[in-house]
Amino acid sequence: MILIGLTGSIGMGKSTTAAMFREAGVPVYDADAAVHDLYDTGGAAVGPVGEAFPGVVRDRKVDREALRQAVLGKPDELKRLNAIVHPLVGSDRIGFFAKAEADGADMVVLDIPLLFETGGHVNVDAIVVASAPAGLQRERVLARPGMTPERLDAILAQQLADAEKRARAHFVVDTSRGLEPARIQVAEIIAAMRDPQTRPARDR
Template sequence: MKIIGLTGSIGMGKSTTAAMFREAGIPVYDADAEVHKAYDVGGAAVEPVGAAFPGVVKDGKVDREELRKRVLGNPEALKVLNGIVHPIVGRARAAVFEEAEKAGADMVVLDVPLIFETGGEKNMHKVIVVSAPAEMQRARVLAREGMTPERLDAILAQQTPDAEKRARADYVVDTGQGLDAARAQVTKIIEDLRRT
């Protein structure tokens, strides 16, 4: 079974692209969704994150905005947070692999925003980068509720630049040309992965 990494900077259309793989019958593991689940009421990360970062748990769940303020630009705090969250999402990822193997899947897509930043590409057979023109990316992200140019710049500063991601990718899905064009690119990639 091939392990395919799917990544892309904020606002590039990665979630939409992941959905296209799902629609094509490919199992997809979504790291962000697992983190959201771990932070929600009853989630496995709530208690340990609350202990490590007092005051970030509100109404039984992790206040992501408050947590973001604590770790953004603070490498030590981010290291502590990753030490809590990575094992939790790792268990969820293992469960997806197990289900995919039982179903006889020939590949699994791992939707992981920070593949290159964490060295995760070494664990993938191939890496797909989702990209779009920079002005389109900014417009998409700044349209999100609560997003500011300063916050976007802080997030981008933590991510590998898009040009570098594209250069390191085995495949690139350009979402700047619309959904139909992106879907056609995904179909071609799946065909190519099955040929090789």
């Protein structure tokens, strides 16, 4: 099975790009959604995260804003959180792979915001980065409820720069040109990955 890693900084259109892969019939694993389930009531991360970060569990689920405050700008704390959550996400992903294989999928997309930052890029056959100009990125993100320039800058400080992501990608989807051009780019990526002559070597 072909593994495609999809990533992109906040506000770059990664979720929209993931939806286009789904529309094209490619199963997509949403790491953010998996983490949300792990943090929700009954989720496997609630207990260990609550023990590691006292006060972030409220009403029997992880308060994501409280947890964000507990790790934002604190690399060691973020590393401690990742050590708890990443193995749980990995277990969840195994179930996704099993279902995709049973359904006869020839490729899957792993939608992982921190694909490079967590080292996950070494485990995929190709890397797709959703990207847009920085001005458009800020416009999109600052339009979100509760977002501030300071919070955006803090989030970006934890993410690999967009220019570096694009330089390390096999494919870049430019989300600034509208939905239909992006959809065409996604279709071209799928076709390239299905053709052994155009499929990139795993070299990054």
